[in-house]
Amino acid sequence: MEKVSIKIGGKKYKVEIADTDEKKAQGFQGMETLPKDEGMLFVFTEPEEVSM
Amino acid sequence: MKDTIIPLDIVFINEDLDVTAIHNGIPKSEEFMTKKETSYVLEVNEGSGIEIGDELEFSPDTKIRTDRMVVLDENGSPQMELEGGERIFSRPNTKILIKFAKKANASGKDNDYKALGNRVFKFLKAQNDSEPEYVKQ
Numbered sequence: 001m002e003k004v005s006i007k008i009g010g011k012k013y014k015v016e017i018a019d020t021d022e023k024k025a026q027g028f029q030g031m032e033t034l035p036k037d038e039g040m041l042f043v044f045t046e047p048e049e050v051s052m
Numbered sequence: 053m054k055d056t057i058i059p060l061d062i063v064f065i066n067e068d069l070d071v072t073a074i075h076n077g078i079p080k081s082e083e084f085m086t087k088k089e090t091s092y093v094l095e096v097n098e099g100s101g102i103e104i105g106d107e108l109e110f111s112p113d114t115k116i117r118t119d120r121m122v123v124l125d126e127n128g129s130p131q132m133e134l135e136g137g138e139r140i141f142s143r144p145n146t147k148i149l150i151k152f153a154k155k156a157n158a159s160g161k162d163n164d165y166k167a168l169g170n171r172v173f174k175f176l177k178a179q180n181d182s183e184p185e186y187v188k189q
Contacts, residue, residue: 047091
């Protein structure tokens with residue numbers, strides 16, 4: 001999936017969308033660096049209690 | 053974050069798109085934060101400066117589907133995701149039913165309504181008895 005542009009706290013980020021259980025479990029495992037303007041957005045279709 | 057080596061800001065966001073909490077994700081640490089009523093979590097490099105109360109904004113043409121609809125198999129696992137526009141009746145069968153319905157509506161006769169009902173039943177039964185037409189790859 002393409003990265004999505006978001007803005008938060010006055011800052012812009014390009015984020016990967018993690019909307020499946022597999023993507024959420026994977027997260028940033030195996031990655032050593034993350035560009036300052038990039039990130040990952042985990043999406044929960046219904047509001048739920050999340051532990052991270 | 054026991055399997056992640058990048059130090060992160062883990063930002064909890066509710067369905068109103070407001071930041072409700074921020075947790076500093078320490079590499080290899082077993083610690084975690086739990087937050088109720090969470091709709092999104094954003095992970096970015098630590099030291100982001102994001103604060104509680106900040107608002108998440110998407111660009112106007114972003115398509116994030118927050119309401120996936122899936123068809124479940126007998127074990128309850130998603131078998132197929134619905135894209136929208138799925139039809140119970142195919143287009144040709146829909147045209148047939150409309151034809152029968154218009155006739156019954158025009159005549160008001162019981163027999164015409166029975167014919168419509170029979171046709172609906174026939175199509176539903178065929179759908180019930182047959183294999184799926186569409187298979188998600």
